[in-house]
Amino acid sequence: MNDPLESQRGGTEKRPRxxxxxxxxxxxxxxxxYRRFYRRWKxxxxxxxxxxxxxxxxxxxxxxxxELRAGDRVYCMPCMSxxxxxEENGELVAKVLY
Amino acid sequence: MxxxxxxxxxxxxxESCPQGYLEDTVYGHRPDDxxxxxxxxxxxxxESEIRSTVQLVAGERCALAASSGLINSAPDQASxxxxxxxxxxxxxxxxxxxxxxxxxxxxxxxxxxxITTYLNPHLAKFAEVLLEKVDKKDFVAGVVGxxxxxxxxxxxxxxxxxxxxxxxxxxFAHTLSGTIADERRHVGFxxxxxxxxxxxxxxxxxxxxxxxxxMSKHMxxxxxxxxxxxxxxxxxxxxxxxxxxxxxxxxxxQGVDLSAVSTEExxxxxxxxxxxxxxxxxxxxxxxxxxxx
Numbered sequence: 550m551n552d553p554l555e556s557q558r559g560g561t562e563k564r565p566r567x568x569x570x571x572x573x574x575x576x577x578x579x580x581x582x583y584r585r586f587y588r589r590w591k592x593x594x595x596x597x598x599x600x601x602x603x604x605x606x607x608x609x610x611x612x613x614x615x616e617l618r619a620g621d622r623v624y625c626m627p628c629m630s631x632x633x634x635x636e637e638n639g640e641l642v643a644k645v646l647y
Numbered sequence: 648m649x650x651x652x653x654x655x656x657x658x659x660x661x662e663s664c665p666q667g668y669l670e671d672t673v674y675g676h677r678p679d680d681x682x683x684x685x686x687x688x689x690x691x692x693x694e695s696e697i698r699s700t701v702q703l704v705a706g707e708r709c710a711l712a713a714s715s716g717l718i719n720s721a722p723d724q725a726s727x728x729x730x731x732x733x734x735x736x737x738x739x740x741x742x743x744x745x746x747x748x749x750x751x752x753x754x755x756x757x758x759x760x761x762i763t764t765y766l767n768p769h770l771a772k773f774a775e776v777l778l779e780k781v782d783k784k785d786f787v788a789g790v791v792g793x794x795x796x797x798x799x800x801x802x803x804x805x806x807x808x809x810x811x812x813x814x815x816x817x818x819f820a821h822t823l824s825g826t827i828a829d830e831r832r833h834v835g836f837x838x839x840x841x842x843x844x845x846x847x848x849x850x851x852x853x854x855x856x857x858x859x860x861x862m863s864k865h866m867x868x869x870x871x872x873x874x875x876x877x878x879x880x881x882x883x884x885x886x887x888x889x890x891x892x893x894x895x896x897x898x899x900x901q902g903v904d905l906s907a908v909s910t911e912e913x914x915x916x917x918x919x920x921x922x923x924x925x926x927x928x929x930x931x932x933x934x935x936x937x938x939x940x
Contacts (some may be wrong), residue, residue: 554742575745576830580662593902605931627663628835629651642791645931647842 553586554613554632566581567616568598576609577628586612587627602643606630617641652725652840660732660832673827675743680818682750685893695880696753699808702873703744703767709774711737720784729836736829742819744820767872773797773865776858776910778825787844787851788858793838795928796862802830803921807900807913814896815884834928842932849933856929856937859895860908863925864939866919874914 574588582599588610590603597603599616607628608627617623623643632643680870686692699814714733721727737886753761777792809823845852888906898905903916926936 577664577668578831580659580667592899605927608834609831624654625835626654627831628838629655629832630835630839631651645838645842647839647846647932 551583552614553583553611553624553626554615554617555581555622555624557615557618558622562618566593566618567573567599569598569612569614569616571612571614578609583615583626587625588612589632594602597641599641602632602641603633606633606645607641648867652729655725656901657732659726664736664829665734667729668825672754672821672825675915676818677821678848680821682747682818682891683798683816685887686816687752689887691880693751693885695877697753698759698765699873699874700744700747701762702767702770702869704741704748704762705766705770706797707737707740707744709777710793710797710801711741711775713789714799715788715795716778716781717786720781720786720789722786724740725783726836726840732838733833736833740826740829741827745812745845747819747822756815767869767874769865769868776865777887778862780858787841788855788895789854789936790837790844792843792858794833794923795841795894795913795932796859796866798833798848799838799928800832800866800921802827802834803917803924805830807905807917810900811898811905813898815893815898838928838932844935854932857902859925859929860937860939863922863937866921866940870918874910874917878910881913 557610562619571585576584576589579587582640582644587595588601590608590610595610597610598612602617602623603610604625604627607625607630609625609627611632613621613623617634618639619634621634623632623633623634624630625643631646632645633646634641635644636642650768650848682696686696689746692793711734716732718727720736721730736814748761749755749760750937772806777797778790780788805823809820809827812820812823812826845855884893885906888895896906901916905913905916922936929936
């Protein structure tokens with residue numbers, strides 16, 4: 550699988566998920582075919598798009614082709630962490646699954 | 648075996664690292680990049696860079712000894728393979744930071760004497776605590792000490808150094824970007840592998856937490872000595888910027904412009920960032936952060 554989104558378990562929302570076109574971001578820390586699915590976090594002023602979530606382990610931003618929702622599972626290839634998307638204070642964040 | 652390692656392979660390490668972000672680099676930077684003349688020509692600034700690079704070499708020598716030492720105590724083949732790649736990463740870090748000492752004017756025959764002269768004694772004690780666990784073949788404590796405490800500290804230190812050098816020294820900033828990419832894998836292995844092992848061996852928690860407290864104590868002392876020793880060089884760098892001898896630049900780290908604050912404030916930002924990260928990472932894997940204060 551190319552997209553880091555491993556499974557869509559998220560949400561009871563019936564609205565279809567937004568789809569995103571992923572451009573290259575200059576991220577070069579994974580093999581070329583996976584690079585557009587990640588980008589470097591730009592610090593505290595960086596705002597995440599609906600298809601993005603920050604890896605709490607290595608601080609890389611993980612990007613999916615589709616909008617993310619609470620309950621989705623994603624994979625962070627740069628640090629090999631498996632993550633679950635959860636909602637915290639109205640924002641989507643990732644929680645590590647051990 | 649931990650599930651997270653099932654997607655890991657040495658082939659992927661080859662594609663990500665030597666064939667990825669290290670491609671076309673020489674000692675971790677672009678072949679045409681050089682240390683800036685304004686720093687090389689200034690004895691105070693050059694000595695300060697030598698002093699800080701010596702700490703990087705010492706820290707990486709410790710990481711090399713620890714990661715290679717942990718291979719034989721790793722309980723599964725996937726962890727052994729990962730630690731083999733980490734050993735090569737750490738060996739590369741020792742080499743690139745040693746090369747930087749040469750680029751700063753240290754002669755190869757003076758390398759060990761230079762390291763002895765400038766090595767922060769608290770960093771040496773920090774390394775001793777970790778290597779004692781590795782020597783005892785204590786895999787759980789060794790990985791927490793190496794991949795969470797040491798690598799967690801290195802991750803934040805490298806990010807701060809990169810922020811302060813991005814505009815003033817692209818060569819060193821590029822070198823650091825490769826080491827930061829390596830650290831992502833190392834902290835990822837530490838958290839994921841230990842997160843699973845601590846759940847299996849909860850009786851190890853107290854001993855591992857004690858080691859974290861001791862290492863954190865030596866780390867904070869290391870920061871204090873390092874920042875106190877760099878105050879004069881930081882003032883000189885600010886003076887150069889004000890006089891126009893070097894361009895006025897910003898170095899933003901954790902929302903703070905480091906080029907505009909005192910060394911005490913820089914130390915506070917780094918220490919609180921690293922300790923905050925320790926607390927968060929340790930809590931995630933089921934360990935309680937022990938304050939050294």
